[in-house]
Amino acid sequence: MAEEMKRMIALGFEGSANKIGVGVVTLDGTILSNPRHTYITPPGQGFLPRETAQHHLQHVLPLVKEALKTARVTPDDLDCLCYTKGPGMGAPLQVAAIVVRVLSQLWKKPIVAVNHCVAHIEMGRIVTGAIDPVVLYVSGGNTQVIAYSEGKYRIFGETIDIAVGNCLDRFARVLTLSNDPSPGYNIEQVAKKGEKFIDLPYVVKGMDVSFSGILSFIEATAEEKLKNNECTPADLCYSLQETLFAMLVEITERAMAHCDKRDVLIVGGVGCNEQLQEMMRIMCSERGGNLYATDDRYCIDNGAMIAYTGLLAFAHGTTTPLEESIFTQRFRTDEVHAIWREKEATEKKAN
Template sequence: MKDKKLIALGFEGSANKIGVGVVAIDGTILSNPRHTYITPPGQGFLPRETAQHHHQHILPLVKSALETAGVTPDEIDCICYTKGPGMGAPLQVSAVVVRVLSQLWKKPIVGVNHCVAHIEMGRIVTGAVDPVVLYVSGGNTQVIAYSEGRYRIFGETIDIAVGNCLDRFARVLTLSNDPSPGYNIEQLAKKGEKFIELPYVVKGMDISFSGILSFIEATAEEKLKNNECSPADLCFSLQETLFAMLVEITERAMAHCDKKDVLIVGGVGCNERLQKMMQIMCSERGGKLFATDDRYCVDNGAMIAYTGLLEYANGASTPMEESTFTQRFRTDEVLATWREKETAIA
């Protein structure tokens, strides 16, 4: 029993995906099922309906995760869940289920920061050691680097996230939300031939997307009506502009931190065009780009299980009375004790 690897059960439900993962301390992903709440074209997902979706699917996912992993509740060392950030009602679903299972199975709880979980999942899957991290999703856009015990935010959006910008423009074009609006914009952008100039808003290390969204919404209404461009042209132009802005602030952070490698995490990180643009920049600086596919870029339970297990292995757990959730939980609030030990070893 001394050689037994620690195993965690992790729950992720901060937005429209509910996922349950089982992961070992060495990063072996034993199972990682999830289910996505998909709304009709032109519509976003609302908190109440999203929470109802999570209620419906969370217990079947627990059963599937344990069966696929081939483990029993007795073999689980801790139960981890997304404490935040995210949407309140969906976050509540995982928090309640984790509390119940903790009492039924007599297991400790570990509350996990969603953003840090994306980073740790990206690091273990790709093998990136100490990169600058570009975290891009529907709810977050941050440029991050580890320094002195914490993941420091060097730049971020000052309004909406890049994924939210893409999603909302997809609604304007009434693109399907299956598998995701951002993915369907990416596919349409590949057919674009005409570049339409859009606002380019970088403010030092920070970035803004709301004005670009307003501008392209108005442009779409005018130019599509007059057949001056196609929906594909607009998607192509939007992607090129947004991603160029992201590459710029990431490169600036690399220069500031004296790092050569970049890790892209979060749902928008699946975008192949973003990966290509970032890879070109990294190679010009003598560095390397690390990125993953939708199994790990998109929200999933395994990333919560693994990050929670890192915290648990370093002596952290969340008392029952503190196993709450919050819509605002900054990346740099987390003391990354496991990274401190890595630095000491190195």
């Protein structure tokens, strides 16, 4: 029976933002294929829902073919099809939802709807081997401090306005940095040349953080100080990163103390940032714990994380009826019943 479970295979679709990804994964976490394509806009511009959805429509079917070919599987080998239900941008989410419905009927395969945030966590856990960490989920659309408790991933702290990735992306637009491979990555590279720290607002409210005021402040500062040659773009990027990441380390450490946990797992696109990882690693080591993080193959949105998380749910009897295979822009992390974690805890007690 265990061998049968390990051989279970899922195809997953991720398209909640500017990346469309298709992944093929087995239940033991083996990633057979994980191609994706990113919609990149000109410097100084963000990505709009309609244009992003058109990009996804253009690339999704070639990605399906590539994923199946690389994984060396056929539709007959698949046990289920998984897709991102939400959260995310409406029009891009719709692409994956429609494709998965069509393929489900063509291939006669069950559907599993997946929460994007929970998928990041499960991909992080299987890739790094983190067992029960406090999770810092940081991306363009989300900023949350999370820990598992009694069947659900509970949110202990979060942004009360914009996400940390959105803050970084929008400041990259002010500096007209390239969006290739991502604005946050390019801010990180520029920040490495920064020498002068500029004081910015530091907004931590209990377990929550706020970034919109910092963004407004640094936008005004950039306009004034860059014009008068009082600092460089590198100084501003360095100062912004240090301030934002210090706030994230603070609320993560507070959650660790509250939950009595020593380890931290960073997931989401901003989790690739090496400076954030280093600051968090220092804090964890001072508490006698470990930091777990992944590189851009897995921390950035991808199809494999959707396939793997959907397969975990499917293996425990969860499927999504065709008529309920909807998408939604708002889908809280703590709405998901993580049935596989409950079984995991039960098995540990039995042993």
